[in-house]
Amino acid sequence: MRDKIGEEAGKIWQILGAKDEIEMTTLPKILKGKGEVIYQALGWLAHEDKIIYRIKAEKTYVSLNEREKEAYLSNNQMHAISDKPKGEKSMSINQAAFKSK
Numbered sequence: 001m002r003d004k005i006g007e008e009a010g011k012i013w014q015i016l017g018a019k020d021e022i023e024m025t026t027l028p029k030i031l032k033g034k035g036e037v038i039y040q041a042l043g044w045l046a047h048e049d050k051i052i053y054r055i056k057a058e059k060t061y062v063s064l065n066e067r068e069k070e071a072y073l074s075n076n077q078m079h080a081i082s083d084k085p086k087g088e089k090s091m092s093i094n095q096a097a098f099k100s101k
Contacts, residue, residue: 001037008033008041013050013064017072021054021063 011031016022024042028035042062045051050068054061064072 004037005040005044008037009044012038012041012045013068013072016051016062016064017069017076021061024053024060024062027062 008031012027015027015030022030027042028038031038042051046053050065052063052065054063
């Protein structure tokens, strides 16, 4: 069970990195998993101080904290670089957005 919770925590981390903030009750639908496992995985991430909870209009939203957002972006940039053919430059969507500002 612990392994399953850890796997779901990793999936949640990836989703939150890509989507920024998500209403908490939608996570079981997105992950197509059992609510109890998903919520335990959120607890794991909260215990590790990786996520932030916000309440808006009586709904609870969850997002990565700033440190984790940076880690997500860095991780994805490393994957983008390693996936490119030799000599081809890589730019993530986020880098392109920063350049245009």
